[in-house]
Amino acid sequence: xxxxxxxxxxxxxxxxxxxxxxxxSKFVNTFDHAHDVFISRGIGAxxxxxIIGSDDRDYIMRQIRERYLTGSTVTISLIGRCTWARxxxxxxxxxxxxxxxxxxxxxxxxxxxxxxxxxxGTYQVPPRLNDNLAGDHAYAALYRYPSSVDSLATxxxxxxxxxxxxxxxxxxxxxxxxxxxx
Numbered sequence: 001x002x003x004x005x006x007x008x009x010x011x012x013x014x015x016x017x018x019x020x021x022x023x024x025s026k027f028v029n030t031f032d033h034a035h036d037v038f039i040s041r042g043i044g045a046x047x048x049x050x051i052i053g054s055d056d057r058d059y060i061m062r063q064i065r066e067r068y069l070t071g072s073t074v075t076i077s078l079i080g081r082c083t084w085a086r087x088x089x090x091x092x093x094x095x096x097x098x099x100x101x102x103x104x105x106x107x108x109x110x111x112x113x114x115x116x117x118x119x120x121g122t123y124q125v126p127p128r129l130n131d132n133l134a135g136d137h138a139y140a141a142l143y144r145y146p147s148s149v150d151s152l153a154t155x156x157x158x159x160x161x162x163x164x165x166x167x168x169x170x171x172x173x174x175x176x177x178x179x180x181x182x
Contacts, residue, residue, distance in 0.1 A: 008157070008160075009036060009037065009038055009039055010038055010039070010072075010073045010074050010156050010157075010160050011038070011039045011041055011071050011072045011073055011074075012038040012039065012040055012041065012072060012073075012074045012075065012076050012156060013041045013068065013069050013072040013074070013075045013076070013092070013096070013106065014027075014028065014040050014041065014075075014076050014078060015075055015076065015077045015078070015089050015092040015093060015096075016077070016078040016079075016080070016083060016089070017080055017082055017083040017085075017086045017089060019080060019081075019082060020078060020080035020083065020113055020115060023078070023080065023113045023114065023115060024078050024113075027078060027111075027113070027145075028040050031146070031149065031152050035149045037149050037152050037153050037156070038074075038076075038152075038153075038156055041068070041069070041071070041072050057174055060091060060095075060174065061091075061094060061095045061098050061100070062100055064091055064092060064095035065095045065098065065100055065102070065103045066102060066103070068092070068095075069092075069095055069096060069103060069106065070102070070103055072106055073106055073107060073160055073163070074106050074107040074108070074109065074156050074159045074160050074163075075092065075093065075096040075106045075107070075108050075109075076109055076110075076111060076156070076159075077089065077092075077093060077108070077109070077110045077111070077125075077126060077129055078111055078113055079110050079111065079112050079113060079116045079123070079125055079126070079129075080113045080115040080116050081115050081116055081117075081118070081123075081124075081181065082181035083116070083125075083126060084124040084125055084126045084127065084179070084181075085124075085178055085179035085180065085181040086126075086175075086178055086179075087174075087175035087176065087177060087178050089126050090126060090127070090128055090174060090175040091174060091175070093108065093126055093128040093129055094128060094170055094172075094174055096108055097128070097132070097139070097168040097169075097170040098170060104163075105163055105168065106163060107140075107156075107158075107159030107160045107161070107162055107163040108129065108132060108139060108140040108159055108163075108168070109140060109141050109142070109143065109155055109156070109158070109159040110125055110126070110129045110133075110140065110141070110142040110143070111142075111143050111144075111145060111146065111155070112142070112143070112144055112145060113145065114145060125142060127172060128170070128172055129142070131169040131170075131172060132168050132169050137166050137167075138162075138166070139162055139163075139166040139167065139168040139169065140159070140162070140168070141155070141158060141159065141162075143155055
């Protein structure tokens with residue numbers, strides 16, 4: 001029995017910027033469809049205008065959670081060059097970190113896609129994810145693109161377990177618009 005076959009397949013919501021859809025599809029095809037590391041949720045889901053049109057933070061978070069994140073236990077933020085600047089990504093991460101009457105918060109991890117890196121080797125992560133990376137009791141973790149099925153399974157298990165013992169930072173105001181990405 002391999003290490004992977006002993007691990008639980010978690011339902012993972014995939015948060016990403018649609019400009020990175022080719023890389024995201026490759027990730028999902030490699031790790032979910034080909035190797036059954038996780039059960040993916042949210043690929044290609046567009047949010048309808050009735051969610052976006054509200055200024056009520058609780059309503060927005062509840063709608064995202066109920067429509068898109070229900071049943072998931074971990075959110076994987078796949079990070080490309082401009083993911084940090086997208087309001088939908090911010091809203092998805094905020095909803096991920098929130099407990100509500102119907103859904104518990106999910107674990108959170110970020111994975112840097114190959115396109116995340118600038119020519120000087122730097123990258124930017126979504127601010128809400130960054131808020132949860134620091135300290136001895138960090139709620140989230142950030143990883144380079146996984147080198148193996150087992151390494152991704154371990155990343156997901158770590159995020160799943162952290163949600164049960166750590167408290168996330170989710171006080172940042174929601175993005176009301178997309179940021180400029182050079």
